[in-house]
Each structure stands twice: as structure tokens, then as C-alpha cells.
Amino acid sequence: MASSETKAHEGGEVKGPATYLVEAVVAIGVMLLGAVVIYGSRELGAGWTSDGPGSGYFPFYIGLIMTISGAGIFYQSLFGKKGRNTAVFVDGEQLKRVLSVLIPAGIYVFAVGFIGLYIASFFYIILFMVILGKFSWLKSLIAAFCVNALFFLMFEVWFKVPLFKGQFDLLSFLGY
Amino acid sequence: MDELNALFHGFAVVLTPMNTLLMVVGIVLGVLIGVLPGLGGANGVAILLPLTFTMTPTSAIIMLSCIYWGALFGGAITSILFNIPGEPWSVATTFDGYPMAQQGRAGEALTAAFTSSFIGAFVAVVMITFMAPLVAKFALKFGPPEFFAVYLLTFCSFVGMGKGSPFKILASMTIGFALASVGMDTVTGQLRLTFGWLELMRGFDFLIAVIGLFGIGEILLSMEEGLAFSGKHAKIDSKIVLATWKKLPQYWVTSIRSSLVGIWMGITPGGATPASFMSYGLAKKMSKTGHKFGTGELEGVIAPETAAHAAGTSALLPMLALGIPGSPTAAVLLGGLLIWGLQPGPLLFVEQKDFVWGLIASMYLGNLVGLIVVLTTVPLFASILRIPFSIIAPVIIVICAIGAYTVHNAMLDIWFMLLFGIAGYLFKKLDYPLAPLVLALVLGDKAEDAFRQSMLISQGEVGVMFSNLLVGSITSLALILLFWPLISKALDKIRPPKKDEFEADRPVD
Numbered sequence: 001m002a003s004s005e006t007k008a009h010e011g012g013e014v015k016g017p018a019t020y021l022v023e024a025v026v027a028i029g030v031m032l033l034g035a036v037v038i039y040g041s042r043e044l045g046a047g048w049t050s051d052g053p054g055s056g057y058f059p060f061y062i063g064l065i066m067t068i069s070g071a072g073i074f075y076q077s078l079f080g081k082k083g084r085n086t087a088v089f090v091d092g093e094q095l096k097r098v099l100s101v102l103i104p105a106g107i108y109v110f111a112v113g114f115i116g117l118y119i120a121s122f123f124y125i126i127l128f129m130v131i132l133g134k135f136s137w138l139k140s141l142i143a144a145f146c147v148n149a150l151f152f153l154m155f156e157v158w159f160k161v162p163l164f165k166g167q168f169d170l171l172s173f174l175g176y
Numbered sequence: 177m178d179e180l181n182a183l184f185h186g187f188a189v190v191l192t193p194m195n196t197l198l199m200v201v202g203i204v205l206g207v208l209i210g211v212l213p214g215l216g217g218a219n220g221v222a223i224l225l226p227l228t229f230t231m232t233p234t235s236a237i238i239m240l241s242c243i244y245w246g247a248l249f250g251g252a253i254t255s256i257l258f259n260i261p262g263e264p265w266s267v268a269t270t271f272d273g274y275p276m277a278q279q280g281r282a283g284e285a286l287t288a289a290f291t292s293s294f295i296g297a298f299v300a301v302v303m304i305t306f307m308a309p310l311v312a313k314f315a316l317k318f319g320p321p322e323f324f325a326v327y328l329l330t331f332c333s334f335v336g337m338g339k340g341s342p343f344k345i346l347a348s349m350t351i352g353f354a355l356a357s358v359g360m361d362t363v364t365g366q367l368r369l370t371f372g373w374l375e376l377m378r379g380f381d382f383l384i385a386v387i388g389l390f391g392i393g394e395i396l397l398s399m400e401e402g403l404a405f406s407g408k409h410a411k412i413d414s415k416i417v418l419a420t421w422k423k424l425p426q427y428w429v430t431s432i433r434s435s436l437v438g439i440w441m442g443i444t445p446g447g448a449t450p451a452s453f454m455s456y457g458l459a460k461k462m463s464k465t466g467h468k469f470g471t472g473e474l475e476g477v478i479a480p481e482t483a484a485h486a487a488g489t490s491a492l493l494p495m496l497a498l499g500i501p502g503s504p505t506a507a508v509l510l511g512g513l514l515i516w517g518l519q520p521g522p523l524l525f526v527e528q529k530d531f532v533w534g535l536i537a538s539m540y541l542g543n544l545v546g547l548i549v550v551l552t553t554v555p556l557f558a559s560i561l562r563i564p565f566s567i568i569a570p571v572i573i574v575i576c577a578i579g580a581y582t583v584h585n586a587m588l589d590i591w592f593m594l595l596f597g598i599a600g601y602l603f604k605k606l607d608y609p610l611a612p613l614v615l616a617l618v619l620g621d622k623a624e625d626a627f628r629q630s631m632l633i634s635q636g637e638v639g640v641m642f643s644n645l646l647v648g649s650i651t652s653l654a655l656i657l658l659f660w661p662l663i664s665k666a667l668d669k670i671r672p673p674k675k676d677e678f679e680a681d682r683p684v685d
Contacts, residue, residue: 019606022602022605022606023606026602026606030347030351033351033354034350036369037354037369040368040369040371041368041369044366044368055361055364055366055368056368057628058353058357058624058627058628059353059354059357059368059369062350062353062354062357063350063354065346065350066346066347066350066351066354068346069343069344069346069347069350070343070347072341072343072346073341073343073344073347076341076343089605090400090605094400097399097400098396098399098400098601100399101395101396101399101569101573102396102597102598105392105573105594105597106594108573108577109577109590109591109594112577112587112590113587117574117577117578117581121570121574121577124570124573124574125567125570125571125574128566128569128570129566129567129570132566133564133565133566133567134566135566135567143567147571147574151574151578155578155582162585163578163581163582164581164585164587
């Protein structure tokens with residue numbers, strides 16, 4: 001579901017970066033990405049070899065189109081006919097909510113690297129439910145345990161798809 | 177008739193206990209996926225794809241396609257009850273579905289939606305049954321130039337027919353192509369665009385991209401409005417179902433028209449979303465009660481749902497016969513086929529008869545089972561959405577992480593998923609379409625191979641793309657579509673433009 005309209009919150013102004021600014025920044029990002037692709041393709045040989053197009057031929061033109069598109073978006077966002085889109089891209093309240101999911105998710109993924117998917121998920125669900133959902137510790141613990149036990153049974157036992165146990169294999173006592 | 181024989185053989189393949197069980201499991205999972213935010217059709221299939229590695233390809237594709245049907249059905253539930261489209265193609269269903277729910281006619285709306293979906297899908301599957309072998313035979317004439325021309329057509333039609341800035345479509349597409357080219361080059365074996373980072377030798381897997389873009393991105397987007405979900409109650413009992421079924425036949429014109437729109441949009445790389453909108457718009461213009469659309473007209477639910485399902489189903493035809501997916505979910509299914517070592521295209525019909533006809537037979541049965549399942553379990557699914565988001569959200573993220581990991585057993589992929597999630601959030605907010613990105617990621621390598629083979633055959637002559645009637649016409653069509661925005665602007669100056677009244681509401685897919 002895409003929604004680029006912002007709901008105004010009661011009382012107080014809606015504050016946040018204007019959409020056209022974010023568009024311009026992302027457009028620059030696209031251009032940079034295009035430049036990187038072009039650079040990489042040139043290294044591989046973007047011309048014609050005796051066997052036909054070189055390895056970098058296709059990516060070179062992809063990078064070129066990308067850079068041109070990025071430039072086009074950049075131009076349109078700042079100087080386009082429809083004017084600058086001054087709708088707020090994301091206001092403080094919304095950004096807080098998004099980050100409240102994103103940052104824990106980042107920490108979660110970081111943790112997975114060390115303690116594996118099951119244990120990290122266990123703590124992640126508990127903490128999410130307690131801090132953001134305001135559930136009691138006991139309920140969260142039970143819920144997290146049930147979910148992870150279910151996944152463990154589903155993946156390790158039933159489908160026989162081993163999941164990541166992390167650098168420190170803490171679940172090795174289970175024999176999987 | 178060969179096709180009917182093959183079809184019955186397919187039914188025999190499907191109706192084994194194991195496959196039937198997988199069908200039901202698939203449908204239930206699919207509806208669940210369609211109902212929950214963050215797990216869309218493409219995303220759900222992507223996550224569950226690695227689970228199917230232990231099954232035979234036939235069983236696997238049966239389960240996955242049933243998940244697909246389930247998701248198609250499930251998207252309607254949240255649209256009608258919660259005014260939240262579960263899938264992009266369910267947006268049009270909210271226009272009349274939610275008002276109907278508000279008037280207490282939710283059961284009627286849901287029955288109409290599910291039944292229309294079934295009819296749309298059924299018509300499409302019948303079409304596939306008879307058309308697929310024909311298209312496959314036709315496809316035998318395709319050599320590398322023809323294939324590249326078709327890929328070109330696919331991507332150009334995104335640029336030409338897509339909503340929103342063509343630059344953004346191009347940007348999205350080229351990002352997909354660029355991501356696809358990272359890794360080992362299939363022709364020369366060189367490592368491309370890895371910049372010395374060995375981990376990138378595998379390249380970017382489209383599954384990770386799909387899970388990140390559609391899954392994590394969706395959750396981040398939903399988080400903006402906070403964690404509240406409240407919806408209308410719905411009960412479906414048999415009286416309502418029968419009463420609604422009595423009303424449906426009078427809309428047969430709408431159904432047929434919507435099915436045809438859906439089939440056309442599904443086969444061409446339009447997909448289910450434009451199909452549902454186009455069908456709604458047409459119904460509104462041509463119906464006697466058109467002016468009442470938006471206030472809770474039954475027809476306003478029938479039209480988009482029939483079209484969306486017909487489109488979603490027919491998107492599988494080009495995928496099977498030509499290897500060109502007509503929608504992001506079909507693209508994921510295509511990826512699955514490739515992973516299992518099955519080469520879609522005309523040879524699939526010859527070499528893997530069991531697989532193809534098993535799949536087609538499962539489409540019939542899957543839709544029927546799906547209809548029965550959703551009619552009986554709507555209250556259950558509606559109540560799942562009453563589970564607080566603060567429980568569902570982390571569980572979905574965990575599922576996505578598991579899904580991302582199981583693709584290549586690589587921890588790095590989970591990080592990529594997160595990055596794709598942020599990108600998905602930004603792109604959705606900035607109206608960058610994601611479908612071209614996914615399609616480019618899936619098809620990028622094959623399109624490039626087709627291009628390079630064509631160049632090898634022609635020794636560098638780009639004119640090979642016009643060398644015979646077939647290839648020439650496809651290429652010309654592609655170029656026309658590519659420049660369509662410019663052409664239509666020129667045409668607009670000659671005649672007055674028709675206003676697209678749904679311009680504002682149509683989501684960028």
C-alpha cells in the first residue's frame with residue numbers, strides 16, 4: 001500500500017522535511033549509484049571484444065540510463081512543471097514510530113549474527129511486546145517462547161531446514 | 177482434444193493425498209499472508225520458497241500457487257472490513273466494499289468479492305488450459321533476438337503504461353538490472369561490480385530484495401500511522417451467502433467484461449492492480465447504477481475483484497509459456513522454477529508434462545478450495561487482525577529474517593533484507609514503482625544473455641532486432657510503448673484528453 005499523503009495531527013503544525021528535498025537527495029543517490037555502475041563496467045571492459053559485447057557492456061548502459069534518470073528526477077523534483085512537492089515527507093511523530101521499529105530491528109539482526117535466529121527472535125519479540133506494546137513480562141515471555149518453539153519445530157524438525165545458530169551456538173544442547 | 181486429456185492427467189497428479197494437503201495448507205497460508213500487512217503475495221511466496229526445496233517441484237509449485245490464490249482472496253478481506261487494502265490490487269475493492277461493511281452488509285460484500293474472484297480466476301484458468309499449449313508452440317519460433325525483443329517489450333511497457341514519472345520507472349528498473357548484474361558473469365565468468373567484496377560473488381538474490389522491499393518496507397510504512405487497527409465485524413452465514421449468490425447472476429455482463437479486462441492485463445505486463453482499476457472504471461461508466469458507485473454498490477465490488485483475479489491468474493500464462501512473468505508474484509514463482517532447474521518456455525510443456533498440467537489442474541482445484549476456505553473462515557481471519565500489532569509486527573519481522581536467511585544460508589542476506597526494507601520504505605513514499613525493480617532483478621540476467629547471444633549471432637549488428645517479421649513487430653511495439661508518454665502528449669494536443677478520474681487514487685505498484 002503506497003500512501004504519500006500525510007495526515008495532519010491535531011494541534012500544532014506538521015513539521016518535517018519537505019518531500020521535494022528528500023526526492024532530490026534520493027535522486028542524487030540514484031545518480032551516484034549510476035556513476036558507480038558506470039565505473040565498475042568500464043573496469044570490466046565496456047566495449048566490444050572479439051566475442052561480442054564485453055562483460056561490462058550491458059551494465060555500462062544500465063548505469064548510463066540510471067544516471068540520466070536520476071538527473072531527470074533531480075530536475076523534476078526541484079524545477080519541475082508541477083512545482084516543488086512541499087508536502088511533508090515524514091513528520092517527527094511518524095519518524096519516531098518508524099525508527100521505533102527500524103532500530104530495534106537493526107539491533108536484532110546484529111544479535112542474530114552472534115546468538116542465532118531463535119534466541120535473538122525470542123528476546124526481540126519479548127522486548128517489542130513489553131516496550132512498544134506495553135504487555136506484561138509474563139505474557140510476552142510466553143508468547144515469544146511459543147512462537148519460537150513453533151518455528152523451531154517447523155524448521156528444524158519438520159522441514160529440516162537448519163536456521164542460523166550464530167557464532168556462539170547456544171542451542172547446541174538440543175542436538176540440532 | 178489433447179488439452180483435455182492432459183488436463184485430466186494433471187488432475188490425477190494433483191489429487192494425491194500429499195498434494196491435496198499441500199493445497200489446503202497453501203491456501204490457508206495464502207489467505208493469512210494476504211490479510212497480514214507486510215506479508216504480501218510476492219513476499220509470502222518468496223519467504224516460503226526455500227521451504228519447498230525438500231519437495232518435488234510439482235508439489236512445491238502447487239503449494240506456492242495456492243499461497244498465491246490465497247493471498248488474492250485474502251487481500252479482499254482487509255479491504256472490505258478494515259478499509260486497508262491487503263494487496264495493491266485490492267485498493268479498488270475498498271471503494272465500495274468498505275461502505276458496504278459500514279452499512280452492515282459486510283457478509284454480502286465478502287461473498288460477492290470471493291465469488292467474483294473465483295469466477296475471474298476460473299475463466300482465466302480455462303483460457304490458460306487452451307491457450308498455453310498454443311502459445312508454447314508459437315514460442316518455439318523464438319530465438320535469442322525474439323526473446324530479447326519480448327523482454328524489451330515487457331520493460332518498455334512499464335515505462336509507457338506506468339503511472340507516475342517515467343524517470344522514476346526507469347530508475348527503478350535500472351537499479352534492478354544493476355543489482356542483477358552484480359556477481360559472476362554467466363558468459364565470461366568474471367566477477368562484476370563486486371569491488372573486491374567476496375561476499376557479493378553470489379550477487380543479490382531477488383528473494384531477499386522482495387522480502388526486504390515488500391515486507392520490511394511495508395511494515396515500516398504501516399508503522400507511520402501507529403499501531404492501531406480497528407475494523408468492522410463480519411459474519412458469513414449460509415443465508416447471506418445464498419442470498420448474495422442469487423443477486424450475482426444479474427451482473428453477468430460485468431463479470432464477463434471484467435474477466436476479459438483481467439485476462440488481457442494479466443498477460444501483458446500490466447498485472448492485477450491496473451486491471452482492477454480499469455475494470456472498476458469501466459463498470460462505473462457502463463452500469464445503470466454507475467453514479468452510485470462508491471456508496472456501497474455490489475457491482476463495485478464484483479468488477480475489480482473479478483478483474484484482479486483473472487489478471488493474477490493469467491499472469492502465469494506468459495510465465496509458463498515464455499518465461500516472462502506478468503506480475504511480481506509471478507516473477508517470484510518464475511525464480512522458483514529456475515531454482516528447481518525447470519526452464520519455463522515451450523520445452524516445459526514437452527519435457528515436464530506432469531509439472532505443467534499438475535499446476536494447471538491445481539489452479540482449478542485451488543480456486544475452488546480457496547473459495548470454500550475463505551467463505552467458512554472469514555471471522556477467524558478478521559479476528560487475527562484484532563491481535564495487537566505489537567505482537568504481529570515483530571513476528572512478521574522474524575518471519576522475514578528467517579525467510580531471508582533460508583535462501584542461501586547467509587547471515588549477510590538478512591542485513592541486505594534490512595537495507596532493502598529501508599529502500600522499499602523510501603521508494604514507496606516517493607512513488608518509485610517497485611514492480612519494475614523486481615522484474616528487472618529476476619529477468620536481468622536472462623535479458624542480458626538474450627541480448628549478448630543475439631549480438632553474437634549477428635556479429636554486432638543491432639539490426640538483428642528487425643531481421644524478421646516476428647522480431648521486428650515486437651521490437652517496434654516495444655519502442656512505441658517506450659516513447660508512449662511523448663507520443664500521447666503529442667496526440668493530446670490534437671484531441672482533448674480524457675481525464676482519468678482514478679489518477680489520484682491509483683497506487684504506484
